[in-house]
Amino acid sequence: MDEEFIETMLITAQLSTVTTGILLCVGMPLAYWLAYSNVRFKPIVEALVSMPMVLPPSVLGYYILVAYSPNHWFGQWLLQHWDIQLAFTFEGIVIASVLFSLPFMVQPLCNGFRQVPQSIVEASFTLGKSKRVTFFKVLMPSIRPSIITAIALTFAHTIGEFGIVLMVGGNIPGETRVASIAIYDQVQALNFEAANTYATILFVIALVLLTLIYSLQKNKSSWNML
Amino acid sequence: MEHAVIHIDIIKNIHTAHGTLPLSFSAQLHPGDIHALYGESGAGKTTILRILAGLTTPDEGYIRYGKTLWYDSKNKINISTQERNIGFMFQDYALFPHMTVLQNIQFAALPFDTALCTSLIHSFNLQELQHRKPHQLSGGQKQRVALARALARKPSLLLLDEPLSALDSTMRQSLQLEIKKAHELFHACTIMVSHDVFEICVLAHKVFAISNGVIAKHGTPSEVFRANTISGKVQITGRISSIAQHETLYIVTVVSTSGQIIQVLAMPSDIQDLGIGSFVMVYTKAFNPLIMKLHT
Numbered sequence: 001m002d003e004e005f006i007e008t009m010l011i012t013a014q015l016s017t018v019t020t021g022i023l024l025c026v027g028m029p030l031a032y033w034l035a036y037s038n039v040r041f042k043p044i045v046e047a048l049v050s051m052p053m054v055l056p057p058s059v060l061g062y063y064i065l066v067a068y069s070p071n072h073w074f075g076q077w078l079l080q081h082w083d084i085q086l087a088f089t090f091e092g093i094v095i096a097s098v099l100f101s102l103p104f105m106v107q108p109l110c111n112g113f114r115q116v117p118q119s120i121v122e123a124s125f126t127l128g129k130s131k132r133v134t135f136f137k138v139l140m141p142s143i144r145p146s147i148i149t150a151i152a153l154t155f156a157h158t159i160g161e162f163g164i165v166l167m168v169g170g171n172i173p174g175e176t177r178v179a180s181i182a183i184y185d186q187v188q189a190l191n192f193e194a195a196n197t198y199a200t201i202l203f204v205i206a207l208v209l210l211t212l213i214y215s216l217q218k219n220k221s222s223w224n225m226l
Numbered sequence: 227m228e229h230a231v232i233h234i235d236i237i238k239n240i241h242t243a244h245g246t247l248p249l250s251f252s253a254q255l256h257p258g259d260i261h262a263l264y265g266e267s268g269a270g271k272t273t274i275l276r277i278l279a280g281l282t283t284p285d286e287g288y289i290r291y292g293k294t295l296w297y298d299s300k301n302k303i304n305i306s307t308q309e310r311n312i313g314f315m316f317q318d319y320a321l322f323p324h325m326t327v328l329q330n331i332q333f334a335a336l337p338f339d340t341a342l343c344t345s346l347i348h349s350f351n352l353q354e355l356q357h358r359k360p361h362q363l364s365g366g367q368k369q370r371v372a373l374a375r376a377l378a379r380k381p382s383l384l385l386l387d388e389p390l391s392a393l394d395s396t397m398r399q400s401l402q403l404e405i406k407k408a409h410e411l412f413h414a415c416t417i418m419v420s421h422d423v424f425e426i427c428v429l430a431h432k433v434f435a436i437s438n439g440v441i442a443k444h445g446t447p448s449e450v451f452r453a454n455t456i457s458g459k460v461q462i463t464g465r466i467s468s469i470a471q472h473e474t475l476y477i478v479t480v481v482s483t484s485g486q487i488i489q490v491l492a493m494p495s496d497i498q499d500l501g502i503g504s505f506v507m508v509y510t511k512a513f514n515p516l517i518m519k520l521h522t
Contacts, residue, residue: 119320122281125307126314127334128379137333141324 016158019097023105031109061167093169112146156209229257230292236284249439262426265436280307313376321360328356334378346374386418
């Protein structure tokens, strides 16, 4: 039980860390584009990004499972060219998590970018700084509280995922069994003590992360805190 | 550093609350001069600054700095803001919130030009504030930092957007001196947007009064703001600081633009539309100094 417990927690931590890492790289340019672009089809991109917030995880999980299937062109292409099958694997649930947690990364970042006064960016231009230097030296540090919020929210949300991981990954120990699924599994087996341990840990992690986010938002001058 | 004359002749349709306004501005801006853009809000003053900075693209025309074309609609030339070597002070100062005062200035300067940063810190009395973040500064202190930062690149053209508008009147007077200092440090061609006639008279060599998108008047401050009918021998412009009644007459105290205090006797009819703070001209005709309100 102990070994199994540690294994499950490690997979949970791994899934959350990798998902958050990937989303930070994908979400930053996407949020920047959403905050400053004026293209006509932007509302549909915004809607697509926010879909996981309103869609039942089982819907997204179903589509992802279909896409992974070798009967579908995407699954077939993966199998033929790369010899990869994603259903019921760790990589498979990482991709599913990335899609499912996308709004939790993109929305705080996007709000952060929108709150930066335009004059600060323009001031950097008038001082001879390129767009790239302005992005890394002025914009990113200016939205630091938003970046922390986005990371904490994404991390917490990925830990809390249940439905989509179950659909796409199943419940394979050491591969796709994460804490939230283990709780369900232990309750089914009437093993309430183990379920309680998992539940307590998830509860504490979520509480700590959300407290961090709210204390950041309260302290407007959080440049000094971090 | 030698600075060149700036030739500008542009047209830009700007969208205001009252609909589209065609803005046209044509002028020669001389190095070493402080130019003021004067006019009511929404007249397009800030847009002219932004066009000079390259932050807003005009519809037509050209901007030439010496022999270099910054903008030319015919040849499709539009040099980026970054390449224009300007200093721009924004109305909200636009200091970088995550950097200290010193870092704000260093960010603007060329790498390793610490000597310039140190001298700017000294020039604007920022020694004790240099490790503070912008949110720990007062409005006047932010203004000094913004001026120092705008100069850290040794700009050929210094653009100031309503530099003193956010400050109270005592602060304004001390910071007018800072702007003069900023100008004298590098003798860059300076253009400031202002709707304060007194401030313009103290600081500017030339004024462009903008009204409804066109230059309504231009010239020296006294040429632009003076009522043209006076032929007095002595003319001093200033602001009324007090009006005291003395039997049937009034004694009006005027603080001139050069800081002089002048007392003038005035008839009850003279002071009818005068009040504390009115912008006036004191002039002599024959013997006695007389006083009249200036059109602002």
